Amino acid sequence: MDSLIAACARALATGDALGALKRVALREDPPALALRGIAMAQLGELVRARELLRRAAKGFGAHEARSRARCVVAEAEVALALRDLSGAPRKLLAAAATLEAQGDRANALHALLIAARRSLLLGRLEEAAHTLAQVEARAGQGFSPLLMAVAELSSAELAWRSLRTGAARAALDRAALAAQRAGVPALQAEVAQARAALDAPAARRLIAGGQEAALRLDEVEALLVSPALVVDACRHGLSAGAAWQALARRPILFALALELAKAWPGDVAREALIASAFRTRRPDETHRARLRVEVGRLRALIAPLAGIEASARGFVLRPHAAVDVVVILPPIEGEQASLLALLGDGAAWSTSALALALGASQRTVQRALAELEALGRVRAIGQARARRWLAPPLTGFTTALLLPAAMPFA
Amino acid sequence: MKTPSSSPAEIVREYGPFDGAPNVAGVSYDGSRVWVALGAQLAAIDPQSGETKRTLDHASDAGTAFDGTHLYQIAESRIDKIDPVSGQVLKSIPAPGKGNDSGLTWAEGSLWVGQYRDRKIVQIDPETGAVKRSIESNRFVTGVTWVDGEFWHGTWEGEESELRRIDLTNGAVLERLAMPSGVGVSGLEADGADLFYCGGGESGKLRAVRRPRRAAKGEGA
Numbered sequence: 001m002d003s004l005i006a007a008c009a010r011a012l013a014t015g016d017a018l019g020a021l022k023r024v025a026l027r028e029d030p031p032a033l034a035l036r037g038i039a040m041a042q043l044g045e046l047v048r049a050r051e052l053l054r055r056a057a058k059g060f061g062a063h064e065a066r067s068r069a070r071c072v073v074a075e076a077e078v079a080l081a082l083r084d085l086s087g088a089p090r091k092l093l094a095a096a097a098t099l100e101a102q103g104d105r106a107n108a109l110h111a112l113l114i115a116a117r118r119s120l121l122l123g124r125l126e127e128a129a130h131t132l133a134q135v136e137a138r139a140g141q142g143f144s145p146l147l148m149a150v151a152e153l154s155s156a157e158l159a160w161r162s163l164r165t166g167a168a169r170a171a172l173d174r175a176a177l178a179a180q181r182a183g184v185p186a187l188q189a190e191v192a193q194a195r196a197a198l199d200a201p202a203a204r205r206l207i208a209g210g211q212e213a214a215l216r217l218d219e220v221e222a223l224l225v226s227p228a229l230v231v232d233a234c235r236h237g238l239s240a241g242a243a244w245q246a247l248a249r250r251p252i253l254f255a256l257a258l259e260l261a262k263a264w265p266g267d268v269a270r271e272a273l274i275a276s277a278f279r280t281r282r283p284d285e286t287h288r289a290r291l292r293v294e295v296g297r298l299r300a301l302i303a304p305l306a307g308i309e310a311s312a313r314g315f316v317l318r319p320h321a322a323v324d325v326v327v328i329l330p331p332i333e334g335e336q337a338s339l340l341a342l343l344g345d346g347a348a349w350s351t352s353a354l355a356l357a358l359g360a361s362q363r364t365v366q367r368a369l370a371e372l373e374a375l376g377r378v379r380a381i382g383q384a385r386a387r388r389w390l391a392p393p394l395t396g397f398t399t400a401l402l403l404p405a406a407m408p409f410a
Numbered sequence: 411m412k413t414p415s416s417s418p419a420e421i422v423r424e425y426g427p428f429d430g431a432p433n434v435a436g437v438s439y440d441g442s443r444v445w446v447a448l449g450a451q452l453a454a455i456d457p458q459s460g461e462t463k464r465t466l467d468h469a470s471d472a473g474t475a476f477d478g479t480h481l482y483q484i485a486e487s488r489i490d491k492i493d494p495v496s497g498q499v500l501k502s503i504p505a506p507g508k509g510n511d512s513g514l515t516w517a518e519g520s521l522w523v524g525q526y527r528d529r530k531i532v533q534i535d536p537e538t539g540a541v542k543r544s545i546e547s548n549r550f551v552t553g554v555t556w557v558d559g560e561f562w563h564g565t566w567e568g569e570e571s572e573l574r575r576i577d578l579t580n581g582a583v584l585e586r587l588a589m590p591s592g593v594g595v596s597g598l599e600a601d602g603a604d605l606f607y608c609g610g611g612e613s614g615k616l617r618a619v620r621r622p623r624r625a626a627k628g629e630g631a
């Protein structure tokens with residue numbers, strides 16, 4: 001490292017991005033480009049920062065694999081802050097491996113965390129879980145409180161999306177401690193925000209007499225693991241104990257299940273089932289035949305969870321072992337609430353899949369999504385037909401641009 | 411010209427990391443204490459006990475040198491001449507690399523400055539900063555030092571570091587000591603006896619390395 005690079009890194013470490021820039025503003029050698037990029041990122045000039053970091057990465061020679069890898073990591077973090085998720089994670093993971101091999105554990109860990117956050121933002125929960133497991137395996141090696149806080153926030157997000165509220169809460173507790181030790185107010189605020197989201201009503205439960213009760217996420221989770229047969233109109237599926245049958249892609253079957261559950265222990269007349277599942281008020285013989293077919297399909301799918309019996313006027317739900325039947329609805333009525341409830345699983349949904357699940361037209365769903373997007377309640381990735389919709393992340397990750405300030409680019 | 415093969419450097423002792431300093435940028439020796447440039451401070455270390463005897467608050471981003479009375483320190487793009495007793499800056503001259511400078515040593519009335527990515531060693535007048543001559547190396551140059559008429563410099567390219575003795579008339583490499591993998595040399599000074607002191611860059615360490623003896627040619631060490 002030469003003297004101006006050292007002076008620049010020293011300025012960056014004290015948060016003096018302008019002072020850092022002043023020292024290397026006119027230099028075009030790779031270490032200077034890298035530090036200019038980081039200073040620009042800290043000043044919020046993310047697009048310019050990414051360009052500088054790319055040039056720096058290209059400029060480092062074959063002998064300077066570590067410096068190049070650090071540039072790749074910094075560039076990936078800037079891309080993440082820009083919410084540009086189009087790049088392949090391969091480069092980032094390769095950089096992580098290089099840094100690990102070179103003994104730069106802190107930055108290797110940093111790279112893995114960026115990869116995990118990227119997967120979470122893309123709704124690729126399995127990929128995120130895999131990366132976070134790699135992070136966990138390195139626990140205690142090169143973990144600064146700052147990285148620890150980010151790791152725990154990511155774990156919390158993953159647990160939240162997988163409906164493991166206990167694990168999410170525990171991860172948030174650890175994140176809060178780490179954020180406090182790191183002394184970064186923005187991170188502390190993110191943890192507090194995530195905790196509030198965890199305590200917000202996540203669903204409604206129908207109770208006797210047409211009454212409703214608000215449920216928090218942990219109450220939903222408790223119901224889903226209870227032996228009760230739960231018909232979940234948030235995630236569009238049925239659960240009993242550990243068993244889960246998704247019906248998001250079978251809207252007619254789900255509508256039938258929902259009607260049967262609402263009437264339980266009573267039965268539902270054929271006309272009522274036809275009206276709600278096929279959306280028609282004038283049923284004829286063909287509808288009755290179709291109903292028989294659909295009920296047969298539903299019966300086959302949910303056989304491990306419950307049975308469906310014919311009654312004098314229609315059908316009745318018969319959960320195994322005669323346990324309770326519970327209906328869970330989105331926290332509020334309406335298309336938008338249903339959309340949000342579906343997206344609550346953290347996966348990336350196409351417009352057509354959402355329309356299918358809700359039994360609404362794509363146009364209607366698109367309109368609702370556009371309104372939600374304007375409110376910041378959903379976000380889109382990809383363009384045109386490749387566009388996918390996701391719930392906003394539990395934690396923003398925007399506030400803390402964690403580029404290691406004094407990352408030495410020797 | 412054939413480059414001699416390298417032999418492994420023998421690290422005798424490690425010091426640091428030092429309080430609040432992630433980096434060791436430069437190293438010098440004043441006859442009893444090792445001065446290390448720690449970024450925002452210059453610290454004098456007792457090589458026997460390893461204790462920090464004195465610190466001067468002074469920007470110290472790269473090489474450090476001692477001329478018998480004064481310290482010279484590269485800070486940003488200048489070289490400061492410092493009174494080691496008062497810590498006062500007596501004079502500043504522009505660094506020849508305008509900030510690309512890394513290593514610094516004093517010998518026979520000249521300052522010798524290593525220029526990192528330029529792979530150069532420059533001899534300058536300590537009063538005016540005027541360049542007397544410059545020598546090319548084929549590696550990134552970090553620390554530079556003179557001992558017993560031998561010129562040595564540290565290299566740090568990527569993840570590999572060496573101590574090299576070179577012939578300043580033609581830049582030929584005469585001897586190479588390879589540092590262990592992942593151990594960098596960011597500053598270099600000989601203690602006049604049988605040790606080199608090497609700054610360890612971002613490891614924040616200072617290392618003592620044994621200087622090869624010349625017994626074979628009957629010169630003694």
